[in-house]
Amino acid sequence: MPTPLPLIETIDGQTVHRDILADLTAMQKAARSFGVDMSVASGFRSIERQTVIWNAKWQGLKPLYDTDGVELDFNALSTTQRVFAILNWSALPGASRHHWGTDVDVYDADAIKESGNSLQLIDKEYLPGGPCEGLYEFLKLHANDYGFSHVYTHGRGKIAEEKWHLSHLRTAHFYEQQTTLSNVQTLISSLDILGKSVVLDNLEPIFKDYIAPYLTH
Template sequence: MLTLEQLYGINSNHTEQIAGERDGVRLQEPVAQAYIAMRDAAADAGITMAIASAFRDFERQRTIWNRKFNGEAPLYNDRGELLDATNLSVGEKIEAILTWSALPGASRHHWGTDFDVYDPTPFSTGERKLELIPAEYQESGPCYELHQWLIKHARDFGFFFPYARYQGGVAAEPWHLSQQHLANQAHAEINVEQLTNVLTKYDVAGREYVIEQLAEIKHRYIDSICNADITSGDIWFG
């Protein structure tokens, strides 16, 4: 069970550095061990795997959020098309941000259970830059083979894709993996009252609107994930 500070990304002491990953890539210890086992299994199959982003604290998420809200970073619709932020209302702007970036305090990356994975080999020369866009994981994309391997094997290590496909909230993220058991525990603890209390303490752009709409935001962007339980009849990996 995570503390409130860990749950909402204020504290990082529930995570540890992952062996073999670049400095600062952190997960909960059992998640890290499961990831390492999966990475080794992929390597045995000739597939290279690395983590682009794992634990992300509240302040990092707040910086991403505020830059997008203030026009310092681009906004996209659910199809990945660039939007003109100057023509968007506050609500439309926040909806566009939430499609691709979590609300500070509500990111699954706070929990140390979730991470973004990619194949580093096509990017090793520096000529190509990882963008974390769906096209990179589709056929002919640089991370396609890795994604196909994960579709077949990630479940064996306890992982699933919470954003396997677009469901009207967060856009499809074929790079985002979640450790089912621990992430489900954390997800169940998130509530509007606690999140409101966290947001009121920090300078989060558009905070007044966000707090007013927080119940709907939670329903649409936090709770609406792809079901990892294959017995439910849902599709595991999009």
């Protein structure tokens, strides 16, 4: 990132880009009158934090899933397959939209609390019958009114659909423009990520299927 991000705290105590806060807060207020307690599970996430997540998955310390959410057998995967399995659900450090502060994962905090389960950020929580069903309905109808869009949707690239992930596209645009193959390559080369050589050997297909399709510029 060329300049420090202008970060600010949300009413949930999460951190986001300053320029999305007014729209985010207005959207949360509108959701409340829709009967939904929209809360931010995750806003800004540092490259260091994403590296910790990546490295844990690389080492098999956290489960890996296919795009349908079926757990994969870690020991049966080649190192190349392992990289692509991680990418189904986790961004490459340096290439996560959460690094920009412009994107948020949202959930219905009241409904999750009532369900008695902890939030997992999985599809079925947002489908009919799930605790975040109402929130997802609200988002489909009104997120755009506040400048937010779903970006991880079916048919764009190879990342699994994320019904909880919203991007404030107007603010994200600047960072999207800087997300080029050569910038990602330079960044990855500078990080302490496990499996780095496998990632760099496969960076072109990774960029083509897991990063570029979700850039809207």
